[in-house]
Amino acid sequence: xxxxxxxxxxxxxxxxxxxxxxxxxxxxxxxxxxxxxxxxxxxxxxxxxxxxxxxxxxxxxxxxxxxxxxxxxxxxxxxxxxxxxxxxxxxxxxxxxxxxxxxxxxxxxxxxxxxxxxxxxx
Numbered sequence: 612x613x614x615x616x617x618x619x620x621x622x623x624x625x626x627x628x629x630x631x632x633x634x635x636x637x638x639x640x641x642x643x644x645x646x647x648x649x650x651x652x653x654x655x656x657x658x659x660x661x662x663x664x665x666x667x668x669x670x671x672x673x674x675x676x677x678x679x680x681x682x683x684x685x686x687x688x689x690x691x692x693x694x695x696x697x698x699x700x701x702x703x704x705x706x707x708x709x710x711x712x713x714x715x716x717x718x719x720x721x722x723x724x725x726x727x728x729x730x731x732x733x
């Protein structure tokens with residue numbers, strides 16, 4: 612088997628892909644619309660210029676259910692306001708499934724008045 616020196620397997624001399632092969636955002640083959648589902652079921656959305664966005668490796672994300680509630684209220688949520696999923700399904704972010712609660716109501720052991728599930732908030 613004979614190997615050629617230089618540009619093998621689409622790589623340049625330094626072993627990296629040429630700039631023309633780099634793709635990001637909408638041009639990347641794994642682009643999912645700027646949405647990311649976490650292991651615990653919540654959905655993060657890529658946003659620009661949001662005061663409450665969380666920085667993940669240079670990209671800014673916010674929880675989708677908070678974004679939906681902010682759009683409904685036409686204002687940003689404060690840090691002591693939480694959005695509760697009435698049916699307990701964390702990726703069901705329809706406005707009719709979301710309820711705005713304050714920190715002192717939403718901490719500790721809580722029973723949802725709609726789904727009757729009991730859960731603990733830290």
